[in-house]
Amino acid sequence: MDTLSPVRDVPPYLGVGASLSGRVWRERIAARGVSADTLRDITHRLGLMNVAEADFVDPLARFIAGRGVAPDDLQDFLFPTLKALFPEPSSFMDMDTAVSAMLDALERKAKICVFADYDVDGATSAAQLVRWFRHMDHDLTVYVPDRVTEGYGPSNAAFDSLKRQGADLVITVDCGAMAHKALDHAAAIGLDVVVIDHHLMREEPPKALAVVNPNRPGCTSKQGNLAAAGVVFVVLAALNREAEKRGLFTERPKPDLKQWLDLSALGAICDVTALTGFNRALAAQGLKIMSKRQNAGIKALMDVAGDKISAVNLMSTFHSGFVIGPRINAGGRVGRSDLGVRLLSTDDADEAAALAQELDELNRTRRDIEAQVLEDAVHIAETQGLWPTEDPVVIVAHEDWHPGVIGIVAGRLRERWHKPVIIIGIDPISGMGKGSGRSQAGVNLGEAVGAAFESGVLLSGGGHAMAAGLSVERERIPELRRFINDYVTSHVSEADQVEALEVDAILSVKAASRRLYDKLDLLAPYGQGNPEPLLAFADVRVAYAQVMKGGHVRFELQDDSGAKLKGIVWRAEGTPVGDALLRPTGRIHVLGRLKADDYMGRNGVQLEIEDIAQT
The missing domain is CATH 3.10.310.30 (Diaminopimelate Epimerase; Chain A, domain 1)
Structure with missing residues (x-):
């Protein structure tokens, strides 16, 4: 996938230079400088691939081209596989050194500790390492700092504590790349550290045995969009390769890393990383594994979420990012910071159920605290x-x-x-x-x-x-x-x-069909770097609108043909967008995303509004 920089001086789409939310609208392919030749090439190749009916090829081509997909990369974008996109592990700076240090510690039965960040990316990263070493009959200890009392990342006190507990090697995940002082201290007390991270860092790395980070200056992996969970997955591949060379799989099978792709995908999605290239393959394949509910902790969280996902066969980025992720994060936000790692690492269904229930309750507490802070912040900002x-x-x-x-x-x-x-x-x-x-x-x-x-x-x-x-x-x-x-x-x-909304295509109300929605699945998984298609509906009228509980507004739009499209806009009551629906004064232009409407077996679509502009 190419990186397309926004093109300046692109005229506003539908003439919207300032919408009701104060944003400018631009056509995505124009704003991204997609050439007519590129669009024609992608359209032609889609036709040859026979992945969609003729009437869907043109909008799909526009959607794909607007995401920076080169014609030669079309196959990998539509059908991303690990085999085609997996990076060479040794292209990550310090990868070979890190793997050697970890395997050396394994072979001498040293005490190894994973030091993880308290968010989903940290938990999924740590859980992958715990599971790989457990397969090798070596139990890792896990240390997750308390957000309130310790703050983010390694500290002198934490390393002192681990040293007293007999740790020989510490592996930091999703943290450590900027912990220069703490890692200097670790070196001074004789504690070996390997850093696995993805955050931006300085030219000079911290003092450690190895610093594996695709965003480290000088790293040639070209995988800077990975979350730490994705970096760890590559580390596991390197561990498998080196362990095989050392003959460590003569008495046990080599672990199948695909079984842990659900953890990599969860970290990538919840950390809002760009789902492009190899990271897209991780997310796409990981969601398939996640849907099988093989991980006891993820299954327990899906169960405790109840009817929100009980009828879903295939997990999506929405379910990962807005249903599962917040519950894992709740432990690090308002509870015990290690709950997420414990949940994702256990194979005990009863333990997983208990941990999931605790996290669900903490998530309710988190929502209450969040609502109060949000209200306070708005009041302070305005006053x-x-x-x-x-x-x-x-x-x-x-x-x-x-x-x-x-x-x-x-x-x-x-x-x-x-x-x-x-x-x-x-x-x-x-x-x-x-x-x-x-x-x-x-x-x-x-x-x-x-x-x-x-x-x-x-x-x-x-x-x-x-x-x-x-x-x-x-x-x-x-x-x-x-x-x-x-x-x-x-x-x-x-x-x-000024925030710009990039519009993928303009549709008639009649064209917003379930058939089109189903074809858009070719573009999934959606996320940073691959946004869900944003569609425009021009010169429509509001046929119906009503405020729902929570300040959401349900509505129905109608065009001149008489075709209607229903939908919702979240938390819109009291906003200019909500007012335009509840007290319409004429025709409007609407931007939104198609969503499935399967209530009562409808097999239809509805529109989730992002923005509105007056005509």
Whole structure:
């Protein structure tokens, strides 16, 4: 898949330069500079592949071309396989050194500890290693720091504790790439460390036996879109290969790594990584494994979620990211940080059921805390003049906000305000602020936060383009606000600071059929780097609209032919989009995504609205 940079000066689609949510609409293939030749080539090849009826080939070609898929890569995009896309493990810097260190420790029966981050990516990464070493008759210990008392990543105190417990080798997963001080300390106390991570890092790596990270400067793997869970899966392949060379499978079978693809997929999806190339294959094949409910922990979570997914045969990125993922994350946010790893590592159905129930209850608690912080953040932003604002990034801080939900709240407000948002919770005693930010396409928030750290404004900080974390002293928060906004203003064009919605195609209401929805399955799995198709419906009227519980709005659209399309827009009551549906004044243009409507055996479709513009 190619990386297509947005093209400047593309005229707004349907003339929408500012929608009711303040966004500009652009045609995806135009905004991404797709040539007519490329579009024709993809259309021709789709016809030869016979994957869709003739009347669906043109829209599918537009959808595919707009995602940067080159004609020669069409087969791998539509039918991604590990065999075709698996990277050479040794292309990852330090991979061979890391594998040798782990196998050396295994063979001498050393005590090995996995040090994992407390989110889904950390849990799925750790669980893969636990399961591989268990297959090799070697039990790993697992250490997951407490989000509130220890914060993110390795620390001197954590390494001291592991050393006292007799650890010989520590493998950090989804953390460690920027833990220079902690890893210096580990070296000083004689504790060997291997780092497996995917976060942005400095030119000079931390002191460790090996640092395996596709985003490490100088790494030639070209797999920078992988989550840590994906990197770990490649590590397992390298372990299998080297262990076979050492004759370690003479008394036991070589483990079939495909059985753990569900964990890799879950980490990739929940960490919002770009589902392109090899990462797309991991997600696509992993969702198939996940649907078989082979992992006792995932099965227990699917069961405890009840009717939300009980009728689903094949897991999707939605179920992974919005049903399963939040429950795994709940332990690290408002409960015990190791619950997720324990759940995903166990083969005991009873233990899995108990852990899943505990995580489900913690997730309910998390939602209550999140709702209160969200309400507080909106009130503070409005009363302190932080919103509305001309600043490209909104930063809101307050005492006693739970660090386990600030990232979620930042994401909610980013969706509401259509700007990058950083939420900071301040400890009232120490005055230390812990912050989490969420960004949008065009603004690399991790880079901006990293620059603030390098300049001395932050005590710690980093991340990736769409998300970042930081630590800051209370009195320096105004300075941080100025620094981040000045940095984004100077590094990102004014046009790129305005969120743009990229439209895949315009449809008539009649064309929004179940047949089209089913053909769109060829593009799945959807996620970062492969967004779900966004469709436009022009000059339609609102035939019906009603507010539902939770502030959602159900509606029915109608065009001049009399064809109707029903749907929903989430949390729209009291917003300009909701008002346009509930109190229509004329024709509107609508953007949305087709969803299945299988209620009562309908086998139909409905529209999930993203945005509305007045005609």
